[in-house]
Amino acid sequence: MACRVVPDDPSAEVPHLGPEDLHALNRLTAYNRPELEGSDRRCGCFHCGSVFPAREVISWMAEKDGADTALCPHCSCDSVIFETPAFPLSTALLTTLYLGWFGPEYEGRKRVATYAPSFSYYDDWLRQGVPFRMGSRPSDEAVGEVDLFREFGCDDAGGMVRIVTCGPRDLVLVDERGRALPYTIMSGQQRLVRDLVEKYGPRLRGLIADPNDWKLRLIVART
Incomplete structure (x- = not known):
């Protein structure tokens, strides 16, 4: 999926949306041609995570009962919102809306993912738009999945x-930034991981795609 996901600055506010907020944001996606056509308003698509100026919208969905609706120039979905004073545009906002409106699609992508960028905590996961940026690489093969226990606090x-x-017993998970992560592989599943480490060596990697799942997908880079 072609997109232009722009991670937020770490200081960007992560929105906490109530039902009224979701309804108001959903209204921004429809009948929006008068607000957007030919303008420089900052827009985003909560289907693919792209961020773009309104002038890049060239396709519109004809509506029978109102003005036309913008289609995303990157994924052609009618899920384009534009920045307003009440709702500053951010990747965290787009990610939150994606998880709410396209949850089944996200779950399907997550089940086959073999890559996702590193994140430090849940809000960082949202700010980076990890659900948009994860993917399945043809050079990778998933060889198992184990449960994790997160250290308290x-x-x-x-x-x-x-x-x-x-040593003979400990397995440590280290992210792409060289940080040891606060997870322990469940004791009953450590033998599987050790056997795979012995079999594949450094070709074996792990993926923690979702901060709420506490799952480690075991992935091998094909030679």
Whole structure:
């Protein structure tokens, strides 16, 4: 899916949307040609995560009962919103709307994903638009999945990880930034992971795609 996801600055506010907010944002997606056509308003698509100026919209969905509706120039979906004083546009906002409106699609993409960028905690996951940026790479093969236990008092974190063996018993998950993550592989499943580490060596990696799942997908890069 072609898109232009722009991660937010770490200081950007993560929206907490109530039912009235969702209704108001949904209204922005319809009958919006008069507001957008030929303008420089900042827009975003909560189907693919792209951010773009309104002038890039060239396709419109004809409506029988009002003005035409913008179609995203990157994914052709009618899920384009524009920035307003009440709702500053952000990747965290687009991600939140995507999870709400396209949840089944997200779950399907997550089930086959073999890549996602690293994130430090849940709000960082939203700000980076990880659900838009995860994907399935043809060069990778999923060879299993295990459950994780998160250490008490620690933030969620994830993305792509290395699995490091420390001594005869410990397995440590290290992210792309070199940080040890606060997760422990469930004891009954550590033997599987150790066997895969022995079999594949550094070709074996892990993926924590969703901070709410506490799952580690085991992935091997095909030679």
